[in-house]
Amino acid sequence: MVEFAPDAVLVVLETTPAGELASSSAGLLGAASTIGTPVALLVADESRHDALAAAAGKFGAASVLVGHAGEANELTVPAVDAVAAAFELVRPAAVLLSHSADGRDIAGGFAARRSLPLAVDAVGVGSDEEGVVAHHSVYGGAYNVTSASTFGPLVITVRQGVIEERAQEVAEPDVSRLSVTPSGTRAATIESFEAASGSSTRPELRGAAKIVAGGRGLGSAEKFALVEQLADVLGAAVGASRAAVDAGYVPYAYQVGQTGVQVSPQLYVALGISGAIQHRAGMQTAKTIVAVNKDADAPIFAIADFGVVGDVFTVVPQLIAALKAKKG
Ligand SMILES: Cc1cc2nc3c(=O)[nH]c(=O)nc-3n(C[C@H](O)[C@H](O)[C@H](O)COP(=O)(O)OP(=O)(O)OC[C@H]3O[C@@H](n4cnc5c(N)ncnc54)[C@H](O)[C@@H]3O)c2cc1C
Structure with a gap:
């Protein structure tokens, strides 16, 4: 014993x-x-x-x-x-x-x-x-x-x-x-089960160590691919603001915030996200926050450890190229 x-x-x-x-x-x-x-x-x-x-x-x-x-x-x-x-x-x-x-x-x-x-x-x-x-x-x-x-x-x-x-x-x-005596409490039972086939090899958003998230600033579902490209170079999960989800750029499962997933990664990169309180509620405890936004007064900069004031379509491709060059 x-x-x-x-x-x-x-x-x-x-x-x-x-x-x-x-x-x-x-x-x-x-x-x-x-x-x-x-x-x-x-x-x-x-x-x-x-x-x-x-x-x-x-x-x-x-x-x-x-x-x-x-x-x-x-x-x-x-x-x-x-x-x-x-x-x-x-x-x-x-x-x-x-x-x-x-x-x-x-x-x-x-x-x-x-x-x-x-x-x-x-x-x-x-x-x-x-x-x-x-x-x-x-x-x-x-x-x-x-x-x-x-x-x-x-x-x-x-x-x-x-x-x-x-x-x-x-x-x-x-x-x-451990010997367990069943309590006999009534339980909900699963009658059928169908595994959802996820084709992504990226880490799961909840619990990910690194996350790259995109907002309305990306402009369209096609252009949101830029967020995914940076995520893949960093080996990060992909997240999004509610505005990006509402606009149909990505599914709801990507939403970070008060009414989405709450995350605490080591690194959170926010691209084209203004930093509304409801978004911050889901990511503010991230260890290091990096933000790219063309508006110098965007609230996301108030909580960012590193901020770049600029257009994501100019800044992020350069960042991707630099990271790739570093990897060799
Ligand atoms: C009850 C309630 C619950 C909510 N829950 C959530 C939630 O869980 N998660 C969440 O995210 N939101 C939530 N919201 C919505 C929230 O209030 C904001 O509306 C939302 O977060 C805004 O998303 P966004 O930052 O992508 O868009 P916007 O606020 O429109 O910001 C877009 C940003 O992109 C920048 N930008 C535009 N173009 C470029 C460019 N080319 N390069 C660089 N920057 C650019 C702009 O300067 C701007 O700062 C909730 C709201 C309510 C009322």
């Missing part, structure tokens, strides 16, 4: 459809390592347990609890059952999940079931003399606030891509099998 440290932090890891650890895993375990001892929970097909536990160790999980995936057609409830079982066993100081669609769903379900406090969309975690706290960027990035619990361990969803800390590799994490 594995003993868990009193400062254990339970980290709920997700897997990709291909059965690998989700890209959010390194950041979640890194965040956990700054406040305690990371204990990973993995719910996956049994054949993947060893490989996934080793991968979690690489990202710093001191212990790994592995649960059986069970019926794949039941949504959320089996995962909440597994988190509840792990919580009983580990008695953690906090529970960390990704602020992904699944992570949010599981976090809400688990916090409600156990009447625990829930802190969502954290951009950092920390601790003070009273326990674990979560940091948030709110009102479009205008304020940074901290949330703390007055009762019980915090359940925290962490924005993807925002955590830079990485935990030290654990060569041989303690791996134990």
Whole structure:
């Protein structure tokens, strides 16, 4: 029987459809390592347990609890059952999940079931003399606030891509099998499943380390290709403003902002984007912001680390050429 440290932090890891650890895993375990001892929970097909536990160790999980995936057609409830079982066993100081669609769903379900406090969309975690706290960027990035619990361990969803800390590799994490008693709570079931075929080889927008985004300033869907060209040279994901989406340059899935995807990359390049508050709400926590806009008074320059006042169709081709030349 594995003993868990009193400062254990339970980290709920997700897997990709291909059965690998989700890209959010390194950041979640890194965040956990700054406040305690990371204990990973993995719910996956049994054949993947060893490989996934080793991968979690690489990202710093001191212990790994592995649960059986069970019926794949039941949504959320089996995962909440597994988190509840792990919580009983580990008695953690906090529970960390990704602020992904699944992570949010599981976090809400688990916090409600156990009447625990829930802190969502954290951009950092920390601790003070009273326990674990979560940091948030709110009102479009205008304020940074901290949330703390007055009762019980915090359940925290962490924005993807925002955590830079990485935990030290654990060569041989303690791996134990988690036995889960199904709660019998009614679950939504998936009746049919059709995989969407994405032809893009670019990184996914949510959680990407680098993003190049385009706005209305690109002028048309054809000309938006310039954004994609720069993204490809940088190995970045492609994003867009709502005006660019509304004008039909790219699909809604590309929209960054208050009513789109909220991102926290290391690098965010904004091309022909004015920097409206609703756009900034989705990208203001990016580490380095580069903006190209022909209007020197565009609000995006107020938050940009590097700004170029100029026409994107003059500046960006030169940037692409320079980057290509540098790559050799
Ligand atoms: C409830 C609500 C929710 C919203 N949610 C979102 C959201 O999630 N995401 C979002 O993005 N917006 C959102 N919006 C819309 C937001 O208010 C802005 O309208 C939108 O972000 C503007 O997009 P834009 O910067 O591309 O366009 P514009 O504001 O029109 O700016 C275009 C910019 O391109 C520059 N430009 C033009 N031509 C060139 C050129 N050749 N070279 C260089 N620069 C050039 C211009 O100087 C200008 O600054 C929301 C609005 C509301 C009311």
